[in-house]
Amino acid sequence: MAVDRTGTTAAPDRARRPCDLCDAAIGKVLDAGELGRLNGIATAVTLEAGGTAFLEGDDSSYLFNLVSGSLRQSKLLPDGRRQVTGFLFPGDFLGLSTAGTYPYSAEALTAAALCRFDRVSFIRMLEGLPRLERHVLRLASRELAQAHDHLLVLGRKTATERIATVLLKLVARIGELGSAGCTLDLPMSRADLADYTGLTAETVCRTLTQLRKRGVIASAGLRGLHIPRLDVLAGYSGDL
Amino acid sequence: MAVDRTGTTAAPDRARRPCDLCDAAIGKVLDAGELGRLNGIATAVTLEAGGTAFLEGDDSSYLFNLVSGSLRQSKLLPDGRRQVTGFLFPGDFLGLSTAGTYPYSAEALTAAALCRFDRVSFIRMLEGLPRLERHVLRLASRELAQAHDHLLVLGRKTATERIATVLLKLVARIGELGSAGCTLDLPMSRADLADYTGLTAETVCRTLTQLRKRGVIASAGLRGLHIPRLDVLAGYSGDL
DNA sequence: CGTAACTTTGAGTAACATCAAGTGGCGTGG
DNA sequence: CCACGCCACTTGATGTTACTCAAAGTTACG
Numbered sequence: 001m002a003v004d005r006t007g008t009t010a011a012p013d014r015a016r017r018p019c020d021l022c023d024a025a026i027g028k029v030l031d032a033g034e035l036g037r038l039n040g041i042a043t044a045v046t047l048e049a050g051g052t053a054f055l056e057g058d059d060s061s062y063l064f065n066l067v068s069g070s071l072r073q074s075k076l077l078p079d080g081r082r083q084v085t086g087f088l089f090p091g092d093f094l095g096l097s098t099a100g101t102y103p104y105s106a107e108a109l110t111a112a113a114l115c116r117f118d119r120v121s122f123i124r125m126l127e128g129l130p131r132l133e134r135h136v137l138r139l140a141s142r143e144l145a146q147a148h149d150h151l152l153v154l155g156r157k158t159a160t161e162r163i164a165t166v167l168l169k170l171v172a173r174i175g176e177l178g179s180a181g182c183t184l185d186l187p188m189s190r191a192d193l194a195d196y197t198g199l200t201a202e203t204v205c206r207t208l209t210q211l212r213k214r215g216v217i218a219s220a221g222l223r224g225l226h227i228p229r230l231d232v233l234a235g236y237s238g239d240l
Numbered sequence: 241m242a243v244d245r246t247g248t249t250a251a252p253d254r255a256r257r258p259c260d261l262c263d264a265a266i267g268k269v270l271d272a273g274e275l276g277r278l279n280g281i282a283t284a285v286t287l288e289a290g291g292t293a294f295l296e297g298d299d300s301s302y303l304f305n306l307v308s309g310s311l312r313q314s315k316l317l318p319d320g321r322r323q324v325t326g327f328l329f330p331g332d333f334l335g336l337s338t339a340g341t342y343p344y345s346a347e348a349l350t351a352a353a354l355c356r357f358d359r360v361s362f363i364r365m366l367e368g369l370p371r372l373e374r375h376v377l378r379l380a381s382r383e384l385a386q387a388h389d390h391l392l393v394l395g396r397k398t399a400t401e402r403i404a405t406v407l408l409k410l411v412a413r414i415g416e417l418g419s420a421g422c423t424l425d426l427p428m429s430r431a432d433l434a435d436y437t438g439l440t441a442e443t444v445c446r447t448l449t450q451l452r453k454r455g456v457i458a459s460a461g462l463r464g465l466h467i468p469r470l471d472v473l474a475g476y477s478g479d480l
Numbered sequence: 481c482g483t484a485a486c487t488t489t490g491a492g493t494a495a496c497a498t499c500a501a502g503t504g505g506c507g508t509g510g
Numbered sequence: 511c512c513a514c515g516c517c518a519c520t521t522g523a524t525g526t527t528a529c530t531c532a533a534a535g536t537t538a539c540g
Contacts, residue, residue: 075392077478083392098381103388127370133377134366140380141338147387148343152315152323154394155438159496190519198395200497205520222505222519238317399528430487443528445488462487462537 029135038132041121047071047108053094056105062116064094069112070174070187073104074195084196086146087188089173093139095119109187154198161238162197163207167217168237171227181228183220211236269375278372281361287348293334296345302356304334309352310414310427313344314435324436326386327428329413333379335359349427394438401478402437403447407457408477411467421468423460451476 030038045064047053053064056075071088085104088094094114097103126133153165167184175182186193194201211217216233218226227233234240270278285304287293293304296315311328325344328334334354337343366373393405407424415422426433434441451457456473458466467473474480 073388075388077392077396078480079478081396081478083395085388085391096381097385098378099385103385126374130367130370130373133370133373137373137377137380138338140377140384141336144380144384144387145337145339145343147384147391148313148315148325150391151325151387151394152317154391155323155435156317156321195395201519202498202521203496206496209520238319238321240318440529441487442489442530446528449488 029131030129034129034132037125037129038117041118041125043116045114045116047112047114049108049110051108051112053106053108053114054102056103057101060095060097060100060102061119062095063119063122064106064117065115066090066092066094067113067115070109071112072107072109072188072192074107075104082195083198084192086143086150087170087192087196093136093143096136096140096143109192157238159197159199159203159207160210160236162199163193163204163211164216164233164236165239166193166197167225167227168230168233171230175227181226182230184225184227186223186225269371270369274369274372277365277369278357281358281365283356285354285356287352287354289348289350291348291352293346293348293354294342296342298342300335300337300340300342301359302335303359303362304346304357305355306330306332306334307353307355310349311352312347312349312428312432314347315344322435323438324432326383326390327410327432327436333376333383336376336380336383349432397478399437399439399443399447400450400476402439403433403444403451404456404473404476405479406433406437407465407467408470408473411470415467421466422470424465424467426463426465 045053047069053071054060054062066088068090071092071094072084073086073088073094074082074084076082087109088106094106095102126136153162157165170186171182171184174187175184188196190201190204193199194204197204199207208217208219211233212219215228216236218228220226285293287309293311294300294302306328308330311332311334312324313326313328313334314322314324316322327349328346334346335342366376393402397405410426411422411424414427415424428436430441430444433439434444437444439447448457448459451473452459455468456476458468460466
């Protein structure tokens, strides 16, 4: 199996239904026959941690559905400043942009599995699958709302509010509710969080330390977090 | 179409087809019969400068198409901090969100004319108008790309870069190309620009003054701007 | 012509960035 | 198994940008 330097792997030995893995994600809105048609234009793709699904500026030939793992979307300025525009988790669509090139890069934070669709075929198929089109429109709309929320974070919130807001959002998406609060396994580095929140890695650290000292969060290793009370953390988010 | 400088349109006097005014905007993707069906669920709405189309949190009962004038989308934090998430100009859609309530407020910067659609009827109608649905999806996708661009502005750019970037975007949308550079009639206040760029009104002023002193821009009254050379302004945007 | 709202300018400050040093976890190789 | 080194993370000291507060100047409008 050929693995290039970006860690991309197109599985050549795919089963009869390469998109089996993502059926669960899309399956709710399509019946078996429709899924079959979709599978016809789908290819299973896996990424190693750090691998690249596509780079900002690449021809947007493909659409992706994230099946497992987590991705980071980011944009770069010419001098190297980076803005992470979002983190993606299973079920999220990727590459919906209608422009000819991807407006951001997509890289794997952890090992990830994706379902890849030829863009033109996918769009053509939408015409015959109104429920899928509705689903995609709903996803785009939700993404837009999330982007607007994040504009508020970046434009108007303090460092502590930014971190609290982002932690709450991550908890909602990938947190595990336990008997005593919530547990969170961060898939991204402090630098990723910094580029997502518009801060520096140092400020992210200091802010986490401060929250830790106040008992709002507790750490379990570098990437593990425990949040005893979500409502307390929410109190730091600026949203209440 | 007769549109004066403030964005005020002639009164819509053809009662039978309330959406005549916005035919031009949507007309490209629909034929006459389809437009007729669309008109059936449309209502013409006008706003005075400062008027409200809807407020953040209102039930999202309607979709709008901006026909003339300009709007401001904004979100508020409980303590009054405000983030302007976008400025809208003729042809833009408004309220695409699929959530039950609007995620932001929409207010008129100038007198404005809108075409209002009952949300449920509009969505139902999409099923029979695949070209319109495609159009809406494309609009949503473009809006998403713009939001991502603005995340980069808010998260990683300096004050000067933010102002330069925003001015360039406004020029592209509502600027008039003259023999010697570009002319721009800003429909929004310094405070609006501040809340859009994540700065304060004072910083916006200082930054404009600085660009003026450097000859990058020239002022014509409070809201009028002249940009002799767009490439020079672009040099301050951080994007090159 | 007067008033209110908006804009501009100035001085001081606070929040976060930058620069720099030190710590800790983890994989590798001895 | 332990020493080593790397890299991410953390912490500290200093610097800079943009914010805050204040006041004066403009513009719009009755």
